[in-house]
Amino acid sequence: MKLTLAALLTASLLGCASSPTIEDVKDVTISQPACCHAYSEFAWIPMSGDSIDFVVDEHSQIGDFAEGKSYFSGFVLPENVDRMRVDLKSWMRTSGVFAPKVLLLSPTFQVVESFELTDFDFKPSSLFQLNSYHKRFEMTQTATPYMVVYSPLEYREGQIEVPHPERIRAEELGLARPMVTDPVIQHQKFGSLELDLKPVALRSYRATDVPEVAVATPTATKSNSAPVATATTTATAVSVATPSSAxxxxxxxxxxxxxxxxxxxxxxxxxxxxxxxxxxxxxxxxxxxxxxxxxxx
Incomplete structure (x- = not known):
């Protein structure tokens, strides 16, 4: 009888230890009011530099999109760039990932092109980077100077099963598949993202289009000093505006x-x-x- 009771107790303990842990229900709802109901009301971040690391968090803008409310970030091409190649990456952390949807808008804030989550590729981690959702596309000053990155509720409720690093390594080396479990990353309403920017074509300006800068004329210190000749030079070369001058x-x-x-x-x-x-x-x-x-x- 003692052996039977011990066996039952052991089985009970093993059953408790192997039972799945009840996880907290993730919160993907948004109760705060939207800041804007039209794209023209959004605030835009200039796409300057080689890359932009940004987060979508509780301080981000909230837009009222066709699929409902979402936190978002808005970006605009700088004046000196005519065409830009963009690589958008959304990093997958253990705490979750922001599942993005992208809208490209015209100069009059009309939707010209959109990229769904299914248009994004899964990019596996490397020595210096995490797993990520990745999408490459181009923006132009005349057709699509504005970009909006947000995540619809349907996306936020989902998740992604990420290949285990050992399984990827075994497939690359042609080895037998290891007995590992692929981790699952939950979609969240917040996340960390990055834009890699590569200007493909720049916009140029003639010197006559650049705002004039007043230049102080030196004052003579002696009455017999020769008058200082001033001349206005008209530049004929084409100059390229820099982001800092815009x-x-x-x-x-x-x-x-x-x-x-x-x-x-x-x-x-x-x-x-x-x-x-x-x-x-x-x-x-x-x-x-x-x-x-x-x-x-």
Whole structure:
């Protein structure tokens, strides 16, 4: 009888140990109101530099899309780029992944092209990068200067089964498939993403189109000094505008200022300072003033 009771107790304990752990239900709903109901009301981040690391989090804008509300990020081509090759990657972490949908908009904010989640490729991890959703496409100044990255509720409710690294390695080497379980990554309403940017064609401007810069004329210090001759030279060469010389769009100014304010209110001064410097490099004229006024309060 003692042996029977011991066997039953052992079986019970093993059963408890092998039973699946009840996981917390993920929260993919959005209860906050949308900031905008039209694409023209979105705030846009200039696509300057070689890459942009960004996150979609609780500080991001909320849009009211055809599929419902979603946190999103909006981007716009800089004035000096006519055509841009874009690689969008959404990183897969153990905490989840942002399953993206992309809209490319015309200069009048009409949807020209869209990329569903099924259009994205799964890119396996490497020595320096995580697994990711990946999509390469091109944007043009005349047809699709605006891009929106968001995640519909249908996507957020899903998940992806990621090939185990040992299985990938065995397939590459032609070995027998190992006895491993492929991990499952849950789709979430927040996530970390990256844009790799490669300008394919630049827009050029004649010198007459560039705003004139006033140059101070030296003043003679002696009465018998020869008068200083001043001459206006008209440049005939074609110059290319740089992102730092372009004036930031009002929508982008509003976006950066709101992000700086949110960072200061959450006592994350490092993030606020980083946003201010990024906005200044992109041509903002109000970010520094906004930052200084907020930290004085």
């Amino acid at each position: 004036k930031m769009l009002p929508e982008s100014e509003a976006f950066y200022n709101s992000q700086i304010k949110a960072a200061v209110e959450s006592n994350d001064l490092k993030k606020a300072l980083t946003l201010m410097e990024e906005a200044k490099r992109a041509g903002s004229s109000t970010a520094e003033t906004t930052f200084l006024e907020l930290i004085k309060q």
